[in-house]
Amino acid sequence: MALVRVAVPIPLAREEALVYEIPEEDTPEVGLRVLVPVGPRRVWGTVLGIESRTPGFRVRKISGVPEPRLVVTPELLTLCRWVADYYAAGLSEVLQAAVPSPGGLTRRAPRATAEEEVAWLAGAPPERGELNEEQGAALTALEAAVRARAFGAFLLFGVTGSGKTAVYLHAAAEALRDQGQALILVPEIALSPQTLDSFRRAGFGRVALYHSTLRPRERADVWRAAAAGEVDLVVGTRSAVFLPFRNLRLIVVDEEQDQAYKQDDAPRYHARDVALVRAQRLGGVVVLASATPSLETFARVKRGRCGLLSLPRRIDGRPLPTVRITDLRARPAQGAPVAAGVPTGAARFLGVPLVEAMARTLERREQAILFLNRRGHSTYLQCRGCGEVARCERCDVSYTVHLADQTLLCHYCGAERALRPACAKCGASNLWFGGVGIQRVERETARLFPAARIARLDFDATRKRGSAASILGAFRAGETDFLLGTQMVAKGFDFPLVTLVGIIVADLQLYLPDFRAAERTFQLLTQVAGRAGRGDRAGEVILQTYDPDHPALRCAAAQDFEMFYEQEAAERRELHYPPFGHLVEIEVRGAKKERVVRDWDNRGKVTMRDEFRPGRRANIVRNGVQRQVHDLARIRRDIASRAMDQIAVEHEHSARLTCCRHDATLIHKARHGLVVERPQWVRGRLKVMACLQVASLVRLRHK
Secondary structure, X not given: OEEEEEEOOOOOOOOOOEEEEEOOOOOOOXXXXXXXXXXXXXXXXXXXXXXXXOOOOOOOEOOEOOOOOOEOOHHHHHHHHHHHHHOOOOHHHHHHHHOOOHHHOOOOOOOOOOOOOOOOOOOOOOOHHHOOHHHHHHHHHHHHHHHOOOOEEEEXXXXXXXXXXXXXXXXXXXXXXXXXXXXXXXXXXXXXXXXXXXXXHOOOOOEEEEOOOOOHHHXXXXXXXXXXXOOOEEEEXXXXXXXXXXXXXXXXXXXXXXXXXXOOOOOOOEHHHHHHHHXXXXXXXXXXXXXXXXXXXXXXXXXXXXXXEEEOOOHHHOOOOEEEEEEHHHOOOOOOOOOOOOOOOOOOOOOHHHHHHHHHHHHOOOEEEEEOOOOOOEOEEEEOOOOOEOXXXXXXXXXXXXXXXXXXEOOOOOOEEEOOOOOOOOOOOOEEEEOOOHHHHHHHHHHHOOXXXXXXXXXXXXXXXXXXXXXXXXXXXXXXXXXXXXXXXXXXXXXXOEEEEEEOOOOOOOOOOOOOHHHHHHHHHHHHHOOOOOOOOOOEEEEEEOOOOOHHHHHHHHOOHHXXXXXXXXXXXXXXXXXXXXXXXXXXXXXOHHHHHHHHHHOOOEEEOOOOOOOOOOOEEEOOOOOOHHHHHHHHHHHHOOOOOEEOOOOOOOEEEEEEEOOOOEEEEOOOOOEEEEEEEEOOEEEEEEEEOOOOOEEEEEO
């Protein structure tokens, strides 16, 4: 009888694994995926090692081993341990996110999926001799780094339409020499067919697609093929960073600034940073490609920790699109006269310059993209009789109206209820649709241009498998005149017939409670503006805003990243915000408000925010954090002087502790699921959330 330690995807109080008995006919192997009983159910776990000591309790037997075996390689297991330690997650959680279900494992080679089979009608990528001078210089540097067989990190920084894909495509060809492998990460599933098609048209034969919406068997096929060396190149989303390659020599993180690379639930890893660590351990090369790199990445370049490869102009000398800023505060009243031939119906969300430009685009048989980064039809539903706003019972936030399927949907927890014609509180039928979403813009566009062929690309329109590829394929084929969408339309697509981009409201993200709001607004607007004029015809961008003088919008209109970086970095450096400091928030979840207040009050004076309601979390904030934003420097000094070396949590409670630390990283040593989320502004306070679930003792040390 052999005993093995198995990591299982359940929260454990003291150990990272449970002990099981493995049958004599099965050879215990570190990394082996096994099916084990946990209570009344069976789950997939990973063997971490042999247990030499006989425990003083009854040991259960494993339920089965998949055939063929699925084994996590030693290199990947080490990487998963690093992810678990760095992001303060359980090792079993990381393994659960990294490894597909063994139940779907087969011996077949990976086959083309529905997304791969869509005809993109794109021309073959340019040959090496067709690259311009800047592309050639960048490619030469990457090929030299790949041949050196040593770790190297590069930022491939080029304006939209500068040919970044062609550069890393030829670099991948160098990486595949001598049985090497390459990984291409993309932020959105919708981008993967276009990227994969580029490599196939360039002559790459053994390529595969890997993302979360593939069937379990398809994901398992790609996993097995990568481990066996049967695929040379994989295009995938963030989870593909964990594929068990045999000889990984190049990792490309396309649109590296995109927040989609950060997982929102446990384990909260960032695929870009995991790619850097993995390449460093393997002696590979990482290419971070972007027209609007994150401030963290550009700060690495400034510090000399990452090489810079610049592509300052578009291919074939094509000009960047012209950008016109439209001040929505000065727009004419509804029904005001416009140019001849332009629809005269009242346009509530499309300004006159944009409507006129759309009419000209239709006349020239060109295409346009309309962008609004907000799903649904309206942001809230309010009764004009009693003033009641329809809210989610679980989250206490307003429902978003989705008029297309007559539902009210909570975008936080996914709760859904039918849209009724009367108020649920008073029964009145006088309901008000407040705010604007992309579905509302779609209805207005269809009313103004009844002959236009319109499609929408957002999360709701792409729920069905293969629907995103179908929508994009039809638009590329010229079967659609106007493509409306959320941030999905802003990322990396190349449509030669698009000559107009309309940004409905550029301010939506600008004033969110997040210190990165200006950065994300700049990135998103620059990216979506870059979809225009990528063919032989000049492009035009109309940017509608209520704050035309905001620096982020001015920099986006000029498509000047370095000017934006200097302005934004100066502000963050002064306040010691990332990438010039670290900020942490600790959250402890539980059920009873009174016990939370009493326990936290015993460990330091706290201030209670009046936000607690039955079924919600109690929020407790240390003194000083609720002061005004302009006083953050003094608040930071006050908090830094306080003793925060140890926090003891003896019960399952609910609390929130917010602290600002600019001089050191908060190092966490927790066994119960301390996890770090992305920073955000909340009511004038900068916060990075760290969640501790049920913990008996948590120690926090400053490094």
